[in-house]
Amino acid sequence: MQQPIAILDSGVGGLTVAKEVMRQLPREKIVYFGDTARTPYGPRSSEEIIRFTREIVDYLIQFNPKMIVIACNTATAAGLEDIRSRVEIPVIGVINPGARAAIRLTVTGCVGVIGTEGTIKSKAYDQALKALSPEITVISEACPRFVPLVEKGNFRSRETYETVQSSLGHLQGYPMDTLILGCTHYPFLTETISEVMGQGVTLISSADETAREISAILDKKGSLSQGDSIPVHQFFCSGDTRIFQLITHQWLGKQIQLSPVVWQIPTIV
Structure with a gap:
C-alpha cells in the first residue's frame, strides 16, 4: 500500500501546496485535510491553533503517512515544533521555504x-x-x-479588488x-x-518551494514513490463539503472524492 503525503490546512489554502506537489511529484499520493469548520485560524490563540493541529494530525495518522506538511502559515508558526515532537515521521511547514525564495x-x-x-x-x-540575511528589511502586514x-x-x-486595495495600497510607498x-x-x-502591487513587485507563494523541499527530504530518505501507477488522492474537510469540493475542483482542475470528517477524541497527548 502506497504511503501518502499528509497535507493539512485551516481550509482550502493548502490546496495551493497540494497542486504543486501533484505537479512536481505526480507519483505521490496525497491525503488532504482542510479545517473549514473552524477557519480562519489567524485571529485564534496559539494554544487553540496547536490543539486544532494536533487533532488534525491525529486524524491523518490513521492513513500511515510518510510525511506531514503543515500547509498553513499560522499553524506552522504556532505548532510546527509541537507536532515534530509528537510524531516520528518528517514534518515540514511553509514559512522557511517561502523565506528562502x-x-x-x-x-x-x-x-x-x-x-x-x-x-x-x-x-x-x-x-x-x-536568519538567512541579517541586513534584510521586512515590511509585514496582516490581511x-x-x-x-x-x-x-x-x-x-469588485469586492475582492476593493478589499485588496484597501489592505495593501499603502505598501506601494516602500521600496x-x-x-x-x-x-x-x-x-x-x-x-x-499583483494588479494592486504593480509589475515591479514579485509575488512569492511558498507552494513550489515547499514541494521542492518535500522532494528533497523524501529522496534523501529513499521514500519517493516508484512505479507508474496513478495515485488516488483523498480530500477531507470538517465543514461544508459543497463549497470545498467546488473550490478544489476549480483549483485542481479535476473532480475529487470528498469525505466529510466526524471529529474524534485526539489520541496524540
Missing part, C-alpha cells in the same frame, strides 16, 4: 510579508528572513479579510521588490494582489 529573488533587500494576524504577530517570517474571501470562492470581483504571500490562501488572489 524571497532572499534569492530580492534585489532591493526590502521584502514584504502579508499574512493572517497570527502569522504576522508571531514574527516567524521576520525571524526566518533575518485578515483575505481568507474569508477565498473560503467563499470569491477570487475575482520592496518582493512580496511573500504568507498565507496559503492568498495565491488564490494572485491576479488581484
